[in-house]
Amino acid sequence: MSNNESSFLPQKTNDEKRSLNLWFRISRIYNYSIRESNMHLRNWNLSAAQFDVLVQVGTHEHMSQQELADKLFVTKGNIAQLIKKMEDIGWIYRVKEKKTNVLALTPVGRQLYNEVVPVQEDFQAAQFSGLTSDEKKTLLHLLGKVQRNMQ
Amino acid sequence: MSNNESSFLPQKTNDEKRSLNLWFRISRIYNYSIRESNMHLRNWNLSAAQFDVLVQVGTHEHMSQQELADKLFVTKGNIAQLIKKMEDIGWIYRVKEKKTNVLALTPVGRQLYNEVVPVQEDFQAAQFSGLTSDEKKTLLHLLGKVQRNMQ
DNA sequence: ATTGTATAGTTTAGTTATAAACTGTTCTTA
DNA sequence: TAAGAACAGTTTATAACTAAACTATACAAT
Numbered sequence: 001m002s003n004n005e006s007s008f009l010p011q012k013t014n015d016e017k018r019s020l021n022l023w024f025r026i027s028r029i030y031n032y033s034i035r036e037s038n039m040h041l042r043n044w045n046l047s048a049a050q051f052d053v054l055v056q057v058g059t060h061e062h063m064s065q066q067e068l069a070d071k072l073f074v075t076k077g078n079i080a081q082l083i084k085k086m087e088d089i090g091w092i093y094r095v096k097e098k099k100t101n102v103l104a105l106t107p108v109g110r111q112l113y114n115e116v117v118p119v120q121e122d123f124q125a126a127q128f129s130g131l132t133s134d135e136k137k138t139l140l141h142l143l144g145k146v147q148r149n150m151q
Numbered sequence: 152m153s154n155n156e157s158s159f160l161p162q163k164t165n166d167e168k169r170s171l172n173l174w175f176r177i178s179r180i181y182n183y184s185i186r187e188s189n190m191h192l193r194n195w196n197l198s199a200a201q202f203d204v205l206v207q208v209g210t211h212e213h214m215s216q217q218e219l220a221d222k223l224f225v226t227k228g229n230i231a232q233l234i235k236k237m238e239d240i241g242w243i244y245r246v247k248e249k250k251t252n253v254l255a256l257t258p259v260g261r262q263l264y265n266e267v268v269p270v271q272e273d274f275q276a277a278q279f280s281g282l283t284s285d286e287k288k289t290l291l292h293l294l295g296k297v298q299r300n301m302q
Numbered sequence: 303a304t305t306g307t308a309t310a311g312t313t314t315a316g317t318t319a320t321a322a323a324c325t326g327t328t329c330t331t332a
Numbered sequence: 333t334a335a336g337a338a339c340a341g342t343t344t345a346t347a348a349c350t351a352a353a354c355t356a357t358a359c360a361a362t
Contacts, residue, residue: 018287019276025294030181031224073182125170130300136169142290143176149281
């Protein structure tokens with residue numbers, strides 16, 4: 001969903017218009033960023049989703065698929081498919097422990113991690129280079145408030 | 152992409168950490184909102200993508216498919232598929248004008264628009280109800296700055 | 303011990319999106 | 333007016349995701 005700044009019906013208050021516009025802007029920023037990231041990551045034959053997995057599994061030891069799903073705000077079904085593919089490629093391996101699959105990077109996966117993560121994080125951080133440090137703090141604070149409200 | 156708040160390598164500055172966290176928060180808010188919206192819209196057998204189309208076509212007269220794609224920040228290929236389906240359902244019709252398809256709502260589509268748009272906009276606006284009016288203004292301003300920087 | 307419940311992961315069918323190649327139309331310009 | 337550029341829309345193959353149904357395991361509680 002990415003729109004409706006212009007569907008204001010006459011009875012809408014300014015405040016509601018602002019809320020709708022907020023949603024529209026967040027969508028635009030998100031969609032733009034994700035597209036740029038995908039483009040950028042193609043240099044390493046990685047998708048944005050795979051990059052996310054790489055970062056999480058590379059950063060947190062002993063993660064299960066369900067924990068990964070929760071971290072990334074996607075379903076466990078999605079993770080099952082993603083991991084299977086990354087395992088086939090040879091970036092990730094799984095060790096069964098009771099009911100859960102414990103995830104880890106293979107040496108090749110670790111190498112990819114070291115190579116791509118710093119560059120991609122710089123790239124992502126650069127999206128906010130138009131803001132001063134103080135503005136970033138404020139923005140972070142306000143988004144945090146929105147987030148807490150979501151539950 | 153929705154993550155990496157925790158992949159900070161030691162040499163990252165606070166400012167860069169903040170930028171990465173900003174990206175993480177925006178992703179979370181976006182992903183949460185889009186999921187909630189989809190859930191909510193299911194009451195009308197609408198997807199979030201279809202809702203976006205409904206709003207744009209219902210609000211702007213004489214829109215082409217390319218213009219719609221630009222507004223929604225998606226590809227024209229995506230729009231071609233979306234519109235085809237919504238035409239089949241009977242919410243939208245197209246009139247060929249030179250090279251372009253001019254889009255409009257059918258009476259059924261207009262009825263759906265009147266029914267669902269105000270409710271859904273309230274729903275979307277409610278995501279920001281945790282903020283005061285001033286905070287919304289500030290947030291809108293800062294996101295606008297980020298957006299202008301994207302080009 | 304048995305039965306029930308919760309949980310982790312898998313599978314399936316369907317949707318939404320993309321990129322890229324393609325078709326066909328309109329416009330330029332020389 | 334013919335060639336070619338530019339553009340609108342379509343198609344195709346593929347990725348990423350969801351919901352829901354499923355399997356299988358672990359754990360509790362009586």
